[in-house]
Amino acid sequence: MSRLAWRVAYLREVRDETPSARTLVLDVPGWPGHLPGQHVDVRLTAPDGYSAQRSYSIASAADGDAADGEAAGGDTVELTVQRVPDGEVSSYLAGPYAVGDPVELRGPVGGWFVWRPADLAPVLLIAGGSGVVPLMSMIRARAAAGSRMPFRLVYSARTPEDVLYAEELKRRALSDRGLDVSYVYTRRAPDGHGRPAGRLTAVDLAEWGWPPEFEPAVFVCGPTGFVEAAADLLVDAGHDPRRIKTERFGPTGG
Amino acid sequence: MGIVTPGFTGRRRSDVNLPPGQYLTEDFPVLSAGPTPRIPLDTWEFVIVTETGEKHTWSWAQLMAMPSEDVTVDIHCVTKWSKLGTRWRGVPVSAFFDEVETAADFAMAVSYGGYTTNVPLDDLLDGQAWVAYKFDDDDLAPEHGGPARLVVPHLYFWKSAKWVRGLRMMLEDEPGFWETAGYHDYGDPWREQRYQGD
Incomplete structure (x- = not known):
């Protein structure tokens, strides 16, 4: 199996959800799609090469269907980030991270906590x-x-x-x-x-x-x-x- | 190095050497895929099934009678946290193999609740892995895998099967639970083998 590649994503839009949480609408060129329930790894890199990674669940539907119900194309991933006190990554993503900025992302990951529309159970x-x-x-x-x-x-x-x-x-x-x-x-x-x-x-x-x-x-x-x-x-x-x-x-x- | 993230400086540079992509935590986060099983000690058993189908079984009382070791090890979870200097008491896995004859190179750790994970036998022997039943001098809590779990600290922590019930010896490697769901078959944190293909 080939390695899951790091991709560069760009912040297209921000939606504030609560005073401490916001949704990041990311353009991810070449995004292969995902199943609902899967997550991505996000990597931030400082100018001196120091980097930090965290995992975030994907909020958007598998086909990139955004919250407003409009088809947003297949290259969109939405993450909702809850700011954690003293959170190194969340306080950046829910803070200074601005529209147009790049971030690295790898995924989708996880084949267990997923729902498939073909599943026949309530x-x-x-x-x-x-x-x-x-x-x-x-x-x-x-x-x-x-x-x-x-x-x-x-x-x-x-x-x-x-x-x-x-x-x-x-x-x-x-x-x-x-x-x-x-x-x-x-x-x-x-x-x-x-x-x-x-x-x-x-x-x-x-x-x-x-x-x-x-x-x-x-x-x-x-x-x-x-x-x-x-x-x-x-x-x-x-x-x-x-x-x-x-x-x-x-x-x-x- | 990756592309620089504008405005990100990071805060938690530590002088300890962590595997790539990991960060330090003082907590002990819990990760599991389903409800926590409750396993009564009077029916608990640890079973090694060899590739020929031969079964070797230990009861809780027998486990308690085996010589134990106290170990202090660093653990690394694939969800990015690392915890240093964790203290465990358990029986080294090699002790169980004193009376088991096997030509298999791989083991499938099998847990109460149905969890499985594959580990090469060589990674379970020679002081690298334990069936642990105490953490920080206390009985191992159910959410952390009690009454007993595998501890294989040199691999990502999902290999340290909680609620361990035994080992099924395999001539060929087979993927376990998370390995089937896209995670790496071996899982060396120092080579950042998180997912299949890493």
Whole structure:
């Protein structure tokens, strides 16, 4: 197998998602395409040759279908970067990195935490914080493929202001038939939410997830503590561990 | 060197020598592909199956009775973090092979929960790999691979199979779980063998 080459990508556009997260729309000439859920390695190089690499999940649908629903061509990759306190790479990408600037990128990587439109199982997506990024890629890919597969997203965020893709999720929950979106707020819920703030529980998953008998494909992504807790709840509820795929964002994802 | 990223200076130059593309962390991040299995010690077993189908099995009590080693090693995860000076207690893998006869050059580490990873046998012997059950003097936590995991510190850490259940000896190399999903068959961090083709 040939080596995954480093490619030069250029920042075309920036979308602010929350005060601490932004989406980078990158032009990547020659991008081979990707599956929703895959990630890329990003490499930054200082003038003295020092370099730093990190992995980021891809947010855009496989075909480059951007957040606004317009086909953006096959050479586009969108990454959503959450600024990590003291994060060497994230504070650059979510800070001084400007439109027109180059960055090196290698991928797509990972053939496990992926959803394929041909898969014949209902899908349960469970997101903790910025763990929603690869799951958003799946939601966008579903729409882009015209899939009618039932999808449910249970999204845990600290407060309403921390929700990534808030407007788009609201729109898709209305327009993407078969997509349900539910929110769990851990610190502060908006007025009228009907569920007090608090961590994800078995009741939340019973109410908003799929029963284990439906044999859903489950994707859980978030910080380690969240993923451990959610995966344990799912196993305790009777989901087959082999149908639960997890991806974690470590505290050092900076 | 790669192209220079405008305005990037970087901050964490350290005087320690890390494999290419790695950065230092003090945390111990968790990476795994599915739920954490809970394995009761009274049914735990470690099994080596040779290429002829011969099985050698150790119980938890037998593992505890084997001479252990305390090792301090650096570990390197393919997701870019490196952690230095990690302290483990475990039984060297070579000790299990005292009573196993095999002509195989490769081993598939097999885990509770279904995880697999392939490692050449030569990389598991001679003080290079352990079946570890303590980390920092504590019992190894389930999310870090407890009750016991493989520790093969000279390869990327996905080769250090969590929840290890045994080794299946192979005459020919075969890809394991991540190797099938695009990761390198050998995984030497100093040669930056992250993905197939590296």
